[in-house]
Amino acid sequence: MGVSMGARMKGLWPLAIVGAVLVFLWIEICFDWVGPNLKGDIPQLAPVVAAGFVAWGFYFAAGTGKTGFLKTLVGSIFGVVAGAILMAVGPSVTGGTVIGVSLTAGILALILLFCIAINDLVFVPAAFGAFACVVFVWQITGLDNFAATPNTMTFTGVAVNTLIALIAGCVLGIVHTTVAAAITPKGQKADEAAAVQEIVDR
Known part of the structure; x- marks a missing residue:
């Protein structure tokens, strides 16, 4: 029976x-603390900030x-490496056409899926998410040469950032789950604790 x-x-x-x-705090630090030091790269900062939420999820x-x-960490690293390879190799395949990148x-993507066999820590959903983040930042910065956006970030910058x-x-x-657990009242009812665990485990 489910929790009410x-x-x-x-x-x-x-x-x-x-x-x-x-x-x-994440948005404030990125845009008010880090952002001012990036000068013209503020528009490119937004998708990078979004990547933080992707990994968090x-x-x-x-x-x-x-x-x-x-x-999530290992999967993200695998995904970023795949994204870096795509940026380096994709545009040169079939003369730099979209089909070459595709x-x-x-x-x-095929290789990432087979990475499941390497170790249980290779969480493919996170790898795909990280790969998508790199591709998105690559595209939105115009570095893929298929968009009219000015190039204001390097390939290395896309991958590293x-x-x-x-x-x-x-x-x-x-930090989210650790702090939440720490401030949860010790006398919290069992069904309330079960409710949190039920949602977290979904």
Whole structure:
């Protein structure tokens, strides 16, 4: 039998409050602290900031805790490496046409899927998410040469900045659940605790 909605709502308060604070801090730090030092790269910062949220979400999908952190981190690294290879190789395949990039992306996706066999820590959903983040930042900065956006970030910058944001997302995830657990009242009813665990485990 499932947990009642009331118990879920009450049990989620610590998780929700901590999450809201961390979201505020992540955006504030990126745009008000880091952003001013990037000068003309502010438009390119937005998708990188979004990558942090992607990894944060996959942290929950990976099961949270130390295992969730490691699985999301390893998956993100694999995804960024695949994205870097796509940026380096894709445009030169079939004369720099879109089909060449698509073909390269397909092959890399195939390899990422087979990476499941390497180790349980290779969390493919996070790898695909990280790969997508790199491709998105690559496209939005105009470095793929298929968009009219001015090139204001290097290939290395795309990969490194996206990886940093993904790692930050992993950290945000584990801080989120750790702090939420710490501020949850010790006397919280069992059904309320079960409600939180039920949602986190989904």
